[in-house]
Amino acid sequence: MRARVTRRELLKRAGAVAGGAVAAGLAPARVRAQAATRIVFWHSMGGNLGETVVRAFVNRFNASRSDIRVEAQYQGSYDDAINKLRASIQSSAVPAIAQVYDIGTRFMIDSKGVVPVQEFIDRDKFDLGVLEPNILAYYRVGGRLYSMPFNTSTAILYYNKDMFKKAGLNPEQPPRTFEEIEEYATRLTQSGVTRSGIALAIYGWFFEQLLARQGALYANHGNGRDAPATAVVFHEEEAGVRILEWWARMVKAGVATNPGRATAASQRAFAAGQTAMTADSTAVLASLLRGAGGKFAVGTGYFPKPPAAANGGSIVGGASVWILKGRPPAEQQAAWEFAKFITAPAQQAAWYVGTGYFPIRKDAYREPVARETLAKSPQFLTAISELRSSPINRATQGALLGVFPEARQKVEEAIEATVLGRKTPKQALDDAARDINQAIAVYNRTMGVS
Amino acid sequence: MSGGRPVGPARDVPRARVRAQADLRALAQAGAYLLPSLVVFCVFVFYPLVRNLELSLYETTPFGGLGLFTGAGNYAQLLGSPAFLNSLRVTFLFALYTVPAGIALGLPLALLANRRIRGIVVYRTAYSFTIAVSIAAAALIWHWLLDPNVGILDYLLTLVHLPKVGWLTDPRWALPAVAATTVWKDLGFNVVVLLAALQGVPDELVEAARIDGAGQWGVFRSVVVPAISPALFFVGVVSTIGVVQSFGQIHILTQGGPLDSTNVIVYSIYRNAFFNFRFGLAAAQAMILFVLVLVLTGLQFAVFERWVTYQ
Incomplete structure (x- = not known):
């Protein structure tokens, strides 16, 4: 000590x-x-x-x-x-x-x-x-x-094309929405092709991306871009809750697995053919392709987005x-x-x-x-196409937050609590927001930001 | 371990003045010998400790500067925070899972390693090699073993048709899993210390007990255990202090999760200081941990030392 x-x-x-x-x-x-x-x-x-x-x-x-x-x-x-x-x-x-x-x-x-x-x-x-x-x-x-x-x-979806084929899914058509991912994951597990339809690491960055894909803001004052943010707002609208509900529902139904917080674990599972889909940064594409090593064909797709969210997109x-x-x-x-x-x-x-x-x-x-x-x-084109198809607005520009590392960690705790069934999505996000807002207040006070 | 005892009672009592002079000289001599370590301790332990105490009374800036003086504010915030109380609980549980298990496993291995058989050096090396493994390497090895998809533990479970366990992702299993890693890692150290103690048990004592008709168990209980009790006590105290300061395996395996189930105080200090940049709060946590370890060590001395036989 x-x-x-x-x-x-x-x-x-x-x-x-x-x-x-x-x-x-x-x-x-x-x-x-x-x-x-x-x-x-x-x-x-x-x-x-x-x-x-x-x-x-x-x-x-x-x-x-x-x-x-x-x-x-x-x-x-x-x-x-x-x-x-x-x-x-x-x-x-x-x-x-x-x-x-x-x-x-x-x-x-x-x-x-x-x-x-x-x-x-x-x-x-x-x-x-x-x-x-x-x-x-x-x-x-x-x-x-x-x-x-x-x-x-940006974050993209990785999937095992061979498993898609075996489950009777079109390997050239990755799922595009929350609902489709859930459907595909269910089909993949129920057909006995795999025990894990999708492995989703508890990574706060995914939450930020999924929020922006719905066109929703993370923090106030235009994501902290019109003026320094004084509070987060991800818990105030439906978008944040929707992400956690979807995530927890899939884990509870046994079609998604929870590999913990380290994306290294979901990457291992995907490369070892233990899961049909995973979410990750495009930055690991080359390493996942090497990991699959010709054992199976790796497909890539956009991160999910609700059909109605015209102003939604990915954050860099x-x-x-x-x-x-x-x-x-x-x-x-x-x-x-x-x-x-x-x-x-x-x-x-x-x-x-x-x-x-x-x-x-x-x-x-x-x-x-x-x-x-x-x-x-x-x-190699998936992520950049995903980004180029994203409109530029406050949501997709991403939040600016002096305490962002801590905020991300708090959101990860919220995801974890929801996925493990300890809190409702709303409760978990409210708790995270309360802690983050306290941290923002201390930061702004001690840094003289106003 | 025998620091408090009078050393060598003087037979011929010299006159008071001569004695006082001799004492002074001895003290000066002792001081000279102690000086280097005193300097090191002052610079690297006592001075930072005092500064840490000061830091704990402030709300600090993200650069570590003293911001607002809040007095006991950080302490009040901590003691009223369920997260911190959870950290305390987790720390105690962690020590409870690791220290007794480490001794319970270390002693039989040390006994085996103490046999006089051909090739014993090989066994001794095997039993104590974890002492040479860094905690980071140990944690990475266990990360693989515990992985639900590619790990051997879950593979064995599926062989006997048991459901897979998310060792590091299930809040019920994460702390025991991290504790297992720690016990494995610390086993080498325990074996080395206990083996050294076992080799110091005088053969005459054992033989005398045998002649008196004591069986294997009787010799072990009445001769060996008392003889190695200082080593057992030492291992107990040192592993408790070490375990309470565990960081590497937690950082690598669980980062304090899931749901704070492995968020021991040291890890939470790290998060607050070097991730959230609330140095004041982290300093207050460190002070509380300091007092805690002090009390714990004091308790061990008060409760267990009476069973220790010093030769």
Whole structure:
């Protein structure tokens, strides 16, 4: 327990030491005038693939420039990375550029420790017209782009085409609505093809997506985009309750399985042929295709959406890169050069086919590697088509919330309580909303946000 | 373990002044030896402890700065919160599931490992190897074993036509499952400590008991157990303190869920401090945990130490 007590202190100290080390490492570079500007890049792309691809980007960039040296440092999960930033952001012990997940956007802006990339965009006359409009809509706050989107995704439905065939379902027609998913899952389990029609990990992001697919808001003040949010509203309308009712009903009927909170478990179940359908980010497409390894055909479909919800659509997920104020201007400029490089068509296309994250820009699809992959595996088009078919409005832009990580966790508790039959959907969402609103109040008060 | 006893009663009593001088010198000498560890403790334990106490009296900013002074506000909020009381309950249950089981399984293994047979080193290594496994690796192994779709445990259940159990997703089973992981992981340590103690049991004592007509069980109960009682007590205290601080396996296996059924205090501190960024609240939780461990350890000394035989 003492370790807990001292952890924050240790973290601070470790941050200071690391910062000192970085500064010490940099000093000679600066003395050697005009030598390359060294910058540190924090990222959360773990796993074999993520690290390999990121390292390849860095090596290629370093080889292409004599004036900048980038050092990539893996910082653990998105949560871990933003924690480390939080501990250091108001000092100079920060990296020049850092990858932060979508839901960290509001906090990063409020931290006042960043340089909006808009400043570099304006100076460079960088053409934002090549970017996907829905992605810009998510990351633009108050008309300005604060960070450069890097890896973008949406949630999609994965299904086992072989099982669909065996159950007499059309393998080329994935279910499109809540009702259809339920029907298909029932048919798949009752026909004895599988014991799990769909494996749905308890992941708050799915709830956010399903809410937006119905055109409903997560937080007040236009999802926190007209003014900082002061409360969540997902529990006030029918849309939120509908999601949980549907989810719990399927689990109760035994047609859906609950693999817990980790999507890793539902991915394993799907790849092992233990479930006919699963929901997940398009970012795991390449790994699921490899996991299925020709044992069965993997189908992909849009996330469910009620037929009547004309203004519903998907929210962009993933992460963007932020340039930090704590480093000297030369490093900030170098960071921007690196940001431009990793979001250039060649890199975005390589990233796309290696993972499943779709490119942030439309011209990346013209790259040969993207074309080849699309010809072979059309599943790579599902998520981006889903996004492009989404209207841009406050619901699909997604919420901005300083306490979003905590909010997501509270919603996961609500889903869990409903799925396990401990609370009614309404009760669970009300309880979550109460806790989140309290957290928002503390955040706004201590951060001086109003 | 014999710190409180007078060491070596002096036979020839020197004069008071000489004695006082000698005492002073001894004290200075002891101080010099203790200094390095004192410095480390002060810097890394006592100073942070004091700062933590201070932090617990404030509503903190998300950067960890002191915001509003709220006095006992954080403590009041915690003690009135069902979630925190649940964490306390879960922590107690977790200790209850793991500590006795760890000793109950560790002792027979240590006894087996204490036999004088060919190739005993192999068995000793096998019984104690979990000491070399990191908790993260152990948790990942168990995550596979416990997986309802691809795990061996549920596969065995289906072989005997029992329904599958969502070990980590069913609130009834999650805590026992995490406890099983912990017992497995800590077993190696328990075996090593108990085996070392068993090897220290004097052969004369055992032989004397045999000559007096004691059977296997009699020797074990009346000679071996008292002889290794300091080690048993040590394992009990140390595993309780360790288990109450468990974090890795919970983070990897359940993240405190489902429905907070594995949300032990340490995990809840982590969530509040490094996820929700309410450092003040987390600091208050840490203080409560500190007091709790202190009381628990005190209780163990008060209740169980009387059965301990120091040689």
